[in-house]
Amino acid sequence: MANKNYNEKIDQYLDGELESEEMASFEQSMNNDPSLEEEVRQNLLLREVAQEGYKENMRANIRKWKAENKQSGSKFNMKKLRIQLAAAASILIIIVATLFGVVAPQFSNEGIASRYYEPETDLGLIRGNNDADILRQAFENYEQANYSGAIPGFQRYPDNDKALYGLGLSYFQIEDFDSAINTFQDLVARDNIEYSEKAEFYLLLSYLKANQINSDFQQLLDKMIQDEGYYVGQAEGIKKNLDSFWRKLQ
């Protein structure tokens, strides 16, 4: 490859960032120097590879989002059916539930967290050289619900945000909530656009599971509601549950 200056010039040329005079001069250089033209073509080829990778990732995301939608759709129908079946006996159920403390536990920290928890089964594609084999194995373990087996693999990649996300979820699954909290706190602090909102949500659930309804939890909950991000509905629901009449019975 050419020297650093030429590298930058090629990128500027391909990005259309050269002024007309500079562009004319660059094209003249290409005319005179076939090796420069070859380098420009090499750079274009690399961009096509990146574009193909983008399409591949987007296709994987589309399939994941569609699958999530199908799952939630079937959940919705079951919920609707349950509501219909329960309608006739609702008053009786409420009375019995109140008397025997069935409803109230659902508004415990544990109950609220379980209600809002949605398992993340597919963490996405892992690609790369041999160095990534351990990480790939960790993701495979995770997807096969072997969370304890996945943890050591994820721990080997403390700088990889996707691995850190997998680590936090694995701790959550094996109910090591203190470790889950530390891991998700770390991930939130990195402010990665792909994982920050998810990490905040699972951090919130980890606090609930660990019965840590402290100022950190409250600040995070308020922030999620104020930011109106992807999980705002869940955050508002959790807040409503925490303020519920049923919790006061406990």
Added chain:
Amino acid sequence: MRIVKSSKCRLRYSAEDLISAITSGGVMRHRAINAVIEDLCKCKFFENTVFKFVLDNGGTRTKAEEVFEDGLIKLSELLRKQQYQGGKIEAFAIQICKNTWLNMRRKKDEQLNLTDDISSMDSADQETPESLLAAKEKTAALQEILSNCLDDACLKLMQMKFIEGFRHDKIAEQLGLANANSSKEKLTRCKKNALKCIMQRNDYQNLLNSVDFHFKKTTTHGK
């Protein structure tokens, strides 16, 4: 962010917010485009409309799935290139999917017709069975390069720079690199390693010749 209850789909971005996020570029644009695609994936009306169009126009469910995915990928590209001017996002997406299916069908028809009548291929932009095959082979080659010549970190960096159009300081921030220079150096290293790997391929020269490059050589006789 407020949820936009448009006529048929539940979208997190209004047309106005989407255009504003796309114009801002960087992280805002990335987040907005992903949110739109995700919301459309979860919109039953959108899915049903696309599937009905394909099935009513000679397609199968498998083809409809393909159109749904290719159409949304095309939508993400058009949004990134700021070719969305406003109006209902789902209507824009449906039109893209319809065009995707019509193009697919046209190519298929041309393949059938042109196999019988090669002499009619006089237009430069017409796709021949050979060119369609070449395109498929090229996609396969690009996917092999993705698997063998680029690791996740390099691919992410190249996508942020060349596709998302992030500045090097933003890339450094997102990838936890020290500064813009570290990002530039890493990009140079990634390109160098990837090229070294690509140049070992038997089809290297064909791949170089296949890139979409509009530079026209001029003759310099007598100079």
